[in-house]
């Protein structure tokens with residue numbers, strides 16, 4: 279069981295981040311934000327996939343001006359991602375649920391105060407988003423693009439907001455490699471209690487991003503660090519959410535859906551277990567109840583695993599057993615096993631809910 283570091287609870291729209299709130303998942307659209315229809319369509323896809331908070335890039339005035347129309351058509355909390363231009367932040371602050379901006383990049387203290395005042399007025403948080411690729415010169419010169427440099431940048435940006443009495447803050451410390459990312463979050467965690475947004479940035483395509491994010495975010499989650507997260511993938515929007523939720527599930531931070539234990543198969547196998555597991559994954563993907571199920575290829579480990587599983591299949595020679603809570607409920611031919619297994623899982627899930 280993960281023991282989470284206790285952080286300050288803030289709200290991004292109606293989603294609580296930090297404190298005892300569940301760890302939320304985030305993603306980002308890739309349409310031009312000024313293209314309202316395309317952006318709304320992408321946000322709806324993310325919502326359907328299970329995303330909790332969505333972020334859009336605001337690099338131009340037309341993007342800032344499009345935020346209102348976008349916000350009116352969506353129900354997910356909306357974060358505006360802004361670099362440098364405090365005017366865009368002021369426009370966005372009237373509409374969105376959070377702004378990602380580094381105060382150190384805004385310019386004068388007066389400008390920082392304007393943004394802080396605007397966010398305070400609507401009680402919306404600011405995310406300080408430190409990225410190893412865009413550290414302020416002074417930290418880059420002193421520390422290089424290291425975890426130390428990232429932490430120094432975060433502290434500098436936090437202070438820039440705190441100097442104006444603003445503490446509705448969350449923080450991210452992203453690098454494109456796992457080591458620096460994990461080091462930076464671990465280094466900064468004891469220094470304040472603001473909620474952390476986790477992510478390994480520019481993590482690559484689905485396979486590599488999944489591996490990097492699983493190691494990096496997984497390590498931090500097991501340390502109890504992390505209040506919200508984004509898995510950054512060069513790929514389809516839904517993949518980010520699917521991988522993020524899988525990381526949360528497999529690190530024990532999210533009790534939801536089936537935990538499928540299946541053997542890798544070996545020379546003892548006498549049935550098509552790979553096909554059976556594929557079918558089971560597809561047919562049970564809608565189930566939210568946190569059930570443990572096992573699908574094993576032969577008697578060697580099947581009975582041991584089944585004893586701890588809610589529902590199990592133990593394959594034999596072109597046949598197998600279906601077991602519920604360790605008890606055999608059916609002995610069936612190979613092609614009948616998946617149907618019976620799924621119906622037992624659905625029955626148990628219904629009782630669970």
Ligand code: SF4
Pocket residue numbers: 541542543544545546547574575576577578579580
């Ligand atoms: Fe091989 Fe049986 Fe173990 Fe599967 S459960 S890997 S078939 S020994």
